[in-house]
Amino acid sequence: MSRAALHKLRLPVMAAPMFLVSGPDMVIAAARSGIAGAFPTPNCRTADELDRWMEQIAQETADAPGTWAANLVTHSSNARLADDLALVAKHKPPIVITALGSPAPAINIVHHYGGIVLADVVDERLGRKAAAAGADGLVAVASGAGGHTGSLSPFAFISSLRQFFDGVICVGGAIADGAGVAGAVAAGADLVYLGTRFIAAEESLADPAYKQMVVDARAADLVVSAAITGTPASWLKASLASAGYDPDDLGKPATRDYGGDPAKKWRDLWAAGQGLHAVSEIAPLARIVDELETGWTAACRRLAAFGDKNDT
Ligand SMILES: Cc1cc2nc3c(=O)[nH]c(=O)nc-3n(C[C@H](O)[C@H](O)[C@H](O)COP(=O)(O)O)c2cc1C
Structure with a gap:
């Protein structure tokens, strides 16, 4: 998985990892719809369950146009970190996202099979630390996000990270439609994390x-x-x-x-x-991605029209 491969996704979108919400069905549907799907490994109660989830996801996304990611807690409180990393080495998720700790424990393992490591950060200081530790990318969790939220504007956050980091930047926080995805990419992001928009997907584990x-x-x-x-x-x-x-x-x-x-x-x-206003029904994930694409295409046309005006 390279940055160039990420740019070949149908849309630069990742269905973000959500505790008790993202499971194999959602991750597989996301990859089959041409985006990236992610889940947090604590959604599996045991390492055996994680082994089964990863096996199923790897098999059922092998020919998919999109890709998938596992999100690991690298904080010392995660007693299962060594088991999770062994399963990462076994099932080779193309993207590993680290949270609540340094990306360092995952980097060699993931690079060994050609994957990339993105580190979840909520401010510039953590972004600098993760970049110095060798992360391939940063996930900038900005204000308005669901779950544990950041407090920075996504525009200020992306721009401050771009001053010192030219790796992959994924941004998330209150971005829930195709126009918002295009805005984040125009601002300098490679990928956009959408959580809330996918909670009501038919494939999600939410009640x-x-x-x-x-x-x-x-x-x-x-x-x-x-x-x-x-x-x-x-x-x-x-x-x-x-x-x-x-x-x-x-x-x-x-x-x-x-x-x-x-x-x-x-x-x-x-x-x-x-981004709640963008969710109007419980719908199959593929339909949500179609809607995102419609909004993304219209927004890209608006941006291109500005470019045309500047050429004349
Ligand atoms: C219900 C819920 C659970 C979440 N659980 C996690 C988690 O376990 N690990 C994590 O890194 N982020 C978690 N997040 C944050 C998302 O990965 C993502 O950063 C966020 O949803 C993006 O903002 P948005 O919801 O406005 O799209 C969670 C978000 C929600 C809404």
Whole structure:
């Protein structure tokens, strides 16, 4: 997997890794639709389950026009990191995304089989650290993102990373339609991470009531708070209320706890980003990608028209 290969995708889009939402069906549908699909390895409760997921994904995407990625937590709290890395070496995901820690433990393993490592970062300082550690790319999680969110504007973030980094930049955060994808690419990104837009895909693992809430909600129905996990995250207020929280008074940030069982919180408390307005139905992932392509093509034409005007 090279940067040039990434640029050959049907659209420069990755269905972003989402805890308890992205599974093999979604990743396979994404690759078959010509984009990249990703899942976080903690979605598998055991290394055996991860082995089966990766085996299925690798087999069923072998001839696909798109590609796939595994997202690993490289923080020392991940007791399964060595097992996850051994399975990466076995199944060779073309893209590995590291989160909550340095990309360094994955780099040699992934380069050995020709894959690339992207490091998830929320600010320029972390971007510089990941670049110095040898990451092939940076995933810039910007403001408005679902789940653990960044706080920087995607435009400022991409531009600040481009001042020192000429590798792959993937940007995510509230980008949910084809025009937004084109805007991010025009700003300097190679790839765009879309999470929220895919929660209500038929292939996602999300609870049907969660999917419907994503269809019905708008950005005003979100609250960003560190009170649940200790890190700012964007939550659907209605899911917090159903679980007994007061979404307007969530209180102080929780103590950061990378251990324990995070699924307990994320199963009932539902996260989403500001691109909610773009989700109007529960739909097959292939149809979502068709819609993204329509918006992307129209936006590229608008950009090209500016170029034509400047030529005359
Ligand atoms: C429900 C949900 C779960 C998420 N879980 C993870 C995760 O496990 N690992 C991760 O790196 N990012 C996670 N994210 C963040 C996404 O990978 C991505 O950065 C984000 O969805 C992009 O913003 P958007 O939702 O506005 O498109 C999650 C996002 C959501 C909405």
